[in-house]
Amino acid sequence: MTQSQYEVVIGLEVHVQLGTRxxxxxxxxxxxxxxxxxxxxxxxxxxPGALPVLNQAAVELALKASAALGxxxxxxxxxxxxxxxxxxLPKGYQISQYDEPLAEHGTVRIAGKSVGxxxxxxxxxxxxxxxxxxxxxxxxxxxxxxxxxxxxIEIVSDPDMRASDEAYAYVTELKQILQFVEVSDCDxxxxxxxxxxxxxxxxxxxxxxxxxxxIKNLNSFRFxxxxxxxxxxxxxxxxxxxxxxxxxxxxxxxxxxxxxxxRSKEHAHDYRYFPEPDLVPLRxxxxxxxxxxxxxxxxxxxxxxxxxxxxxxxxxxxxxxxxSRALSDYFERAATVSGDPKTTANWVxxxxxxxxxxxxREISESPISAENLGELVKLINSGQLSGKLAKExxxxxxxxxxxxxxxxxxxxxxxxSDSGALEKIxxxxxxxxxxxxxxxxxxxxxxxxxLVGQVMKASRGQANPAAVNEILKNKLM
Ligand code: ADP
Ligand code: ZN
Ligand code: MG
Numbered sequence: 106m107t108q109s110q111y112e113v114v115i116g117l118e119v120h121v122q123l124g125t126r127x128x129x130x131x132x133x134x135x136x137x138x139x140x141x142x143x144x145x146x147x148x149x150x151x152x153p154g155a156l157p158v159l160n161q162a163a164v165e166l167a168l169k170a171s172a173a174l175g176x177x178x179x180x181x182x183x184x185x186x187x188x189x190x191x192x193x194l195p196k197g198y199q200i201s202q203y204d205e206p207l208a209e210h211g212t213v214r215i216a217g218k219s220v221g222x223x224x225x226x227x228x229x230x231x232x233x234x235x236x237x238x239x240x241x242x243x244x245x246x247x248x249x250x251x252x253x254x255x256x257x258i259e260i261v262s263d264p265d266m267r268a269s270d271e272a273y274a275y276v277t278e279l280k281q282i283l284q285f286v287e288v289s290d291c292d293x294x295x296x297x298x299x300x301x302x303x304x305x306x307x308x309x310x311x312x313x314x315x316x317x318x319x320i321k322n323l324n325s326f327r328f329x330x331x332x333x334x335x336x337x338x339x340x341x342x343x344x345x346x347x348x349x350x351x352x353x354x355x356x357x358x359x360x361x362x363x364x365x366x367x368r369s370k371e372h373a374h375d376y377r378y379f380p381e382p383d384l385v386p387l388r389x390x391x392x393x394x395x396x397x398x399x400x401x402x403x404x405x406x407x408x409x410x411x412x413x414x415x416x417x418x419x420x421x422x423x424x425x426x427x428x429s430r431a432l433s434d435y436f437e438r439a440a441t442v443s444g445d446p447k448t449t450a451n452w453v454x455x456x457x458x459x460x461x462x463x464x465x466r467e468i469s470e471s472p473i474s475a476e477n478l479g480e481l482v483k484l485i486n487s488g489q490l491s492g493k494l495a496k497e498x499x500x501x502x503x504x505x506x507x508x509x510x511x512x513x514x515x516x517x518x519x520x521x522s523d524s525g526a527l528e529k530i531x532x533x534x535x536x537x538x539x540x541x542x543x544x545x546x547x548x549x550x551x552x553x554x555x556l557v558g559q560v561m562k563a564s565r566g567q568a569n570p571a572a573v574n575e576i577l578k579n580k581l582m
Contacts, residue, residue, distance in 0.1 A: 113306055115304050120230075122296070129160050172401055173282050174212070177211075187228075188378075193250070194232070201228035202226035202227055232250035264305075269333035300329055322356065442480055452499075457473065460500065524572065535580060541555055557573050
């Protein structure tokens, strides 16, 4: 048998750090890159007797995420202790949620299918163990507890994905949704989004799922896909050679492109969950629930659909322009000013992106405001600015800022529509191109294009082409 005779089953567990100012159970700041062990207090250091206090802003963001993922928010949920020992977990337990999570039963749409969200629950993050990057790291490991107590949500999917590409599409959509609703920046380089992948195979048509393997701590979407592809191949080969997949946790080694066993089922943790006695149950009343739901912005999928429907954009363009909320907002503001969404889309995706990228700037840092880009498109469409001149003005707007009109004035690039000035140029071209003039008058109308071109050139592209056409025709009659 071959790989094609097996069906792949994938479910993902995604941890997302919430974008609060402070930690989940204390008021230590949540800052990335502070000197180690400086953003700590008795609570997040796990000192005896310290008591956690739930951060309301973290709950607010967790609720927003849950609502954006279409989950049912449980009016009552409860925190639970998940007990295990680890050097970067000074309390000896994580405060998580277990059988009474914050939210359940959501969905995320990816191309052609829905992926179910099993649950969204809140928990605190552990600190960070650092095993390398130090002079004496062959002898010592280090612990940084700045991250201890960072607010997380864990988003658990149903086992609904059937290929590594679907897993990739799912995390991409998930990240985009969370960024749109401003729950988290989801910056993977800062560890704000981390992913565990569960994968199994079964023969097509089999009623039950196969034994799953969990691949932990995938810190890029590319690695997620590569780890899954490797793991699927490994499981198929194993089963094909008469072996059996064992339930275990594996790690992906990006260097070798392989997954390696970390711990088997026998060594799986028994977390001895029990309700957290230091926190009261979390109650989300209907007023709070409704307020959060009402505060949700338009989500990426809806916005893409609207861009196609209302602005007539192509699917691909809508995709690109909704990559972030900031970019969608920029495009819409520019399109409103220009009144020409399609041309505006081309300028944003083409010329503007082409300047932002090498400058290493985000759309939010664009020196050309959405209004000024819209203004430029409007000037082109009204015939006050030729396409060619616009291409020259645009980079100058990027360097110097300002409206297109400012640049045109400053650089003497205003289009010449003044008929007196144009007539002078036209007369000159007629007198220096006697042969073509004769051809035109003899009935070869196509020569007009050449003559218009000459006038445009003589005006350094500043003549209004429509006006030139008119004047030439009149003078050649
Ligand atoms: P565990 O008890 O080992 O944590 P769960 O049932 O909580 O397992 O599921 C954890 C994740 O694994 C979920 O995302 C779920 O969709 C996924 N999952 C469960 N069973 C399978 C399977 N047989 N194959 C692939 N993924 C699975
Ligand atoms: Zn603290
Ligand atoms: Mg589980």
